[in-house]
Amino acid sequence: MAADAIQYGEGLMWEWVALAAGGLAGWYVRNIGGKADRKHGTWRLEEANRLLLDAETRGMEMHRREIANILIGIDPEVMSRSYDRGWQYQRELLASPPERIEADMASLAHKFPNYLDFDIIGTRHFVPYSETLRSTSQVDIIDRYLDVSKWLLLLSLRNGKKPHRMLFDEEDFKVLERCMRSVRDGRLKRRMEAAMEAYYLFDRTLSSYGTEAAKNDRHSFEQGDRSVHRLYTQYSPEIEYGVSLREPEEYGVYSSYVHDNGKITHTYSRSEATFEKRDYLDWR
Structure with a gap:
């Protein structure tokens, strides 16, 4: 009986040890392991939010x-003026108290509840912007x-x-100025080329079919919103033409020079109504 009691007591003791160990393990999972899991879960949620914000x-x-x-x-x-307005807003924001940031964010969030609401184009990727924005004003696009x-x-x-x-800075603005000049000069060059092409067609036609009086009076040409006038610069070996364009109003000087080897160099310059000023175009 005594031996049985001792054996029973030892078994009961090990049951209590097992229960205690199980309880301790459960406590560890709930308090230590659970905290680690919650911490990891919080990190994953924060990381997901960060990635979502980055994508947006x-x-x-x-x-x-x-x-x-x-x-x-x-x-x-218009692009240059819009950039300058954004830059001015940035200066004002940097000089304002932190509350201004929260207030402006709340105002924009009310105006655009979802990120997709910012999309002014809002169409399939293959639809031309010109079709989509036909009814959208220039002011709305700038805004x-x-x-x-x-x-x-x-x-x-x-x-x-x-x-x-x-977002806006001096370096960025310098790049903007160079790009916008290139765009403006490229457009003027294409307009001047079209005007000169029309002029040369007029000149060839006049040479073939015009009267002598008309041939002697062909130093100028006008067609629609463009006109071409022969210019004469003293001591210049170049053949020069003044090109006047309307809508929008622009002026340019087109010149060509024939080298001794027969090669012809063409030059395009931005000018004004008197054609005295010459500013070589940079369209590249």
Whole structure:
């Protein structure tokens, strides 16, 4: 009996040890392991939110680029003025208290409850922008460029730290100026080429079929919104023409020079109504 009691007591003791160990393991899982799991889960949620915000921000940056190209298509000057307005807003924001950031974010969030609401194009990727934006005013397109820019700027400043690279800055503006000049000069060059092509057709036709009086009076040509006039610069070996264009109003000087080896060099310059000023075009 005593031996049985001892054996029973030992068995009961090990049962209590097992129960205690199980309880301790459960407590560990709930309090130690559970905290680790919750911490890991919190990290994963924060990481997912960060990746989502990063994707949405990149989407906004791409849409800002889309709108900028639309503005350039309308007029490079419009793009430059829109950029300058955004830059001015950035200066005001940096000089304002932190509450301004939260207030402006709340205002934009009310205006655009979802990220997709920022999309002013809102059509299939293969539909031409010209068709989609036919009923959209230039003012609305400019405002949307500014709204998207403001949101990106506010996101970069809302943690109270100034980002390493601001949305608008001097370096960016210099690149903008070079690009816009290239676009403007390229458009003027194409308009001048079209005017000169029409002039040369007129000149060849006049040479073949015109009267002597008409041939002697062909130093000028006018057709629709463009006109070409022969220019004479003293001591210049180049053959020069002044090109006047309307809607929009622009002036240019086209010149050609025949080298000794027969090669012909063509030059395009931006000018004004008197054709005295010459500013070589940079369309590349």
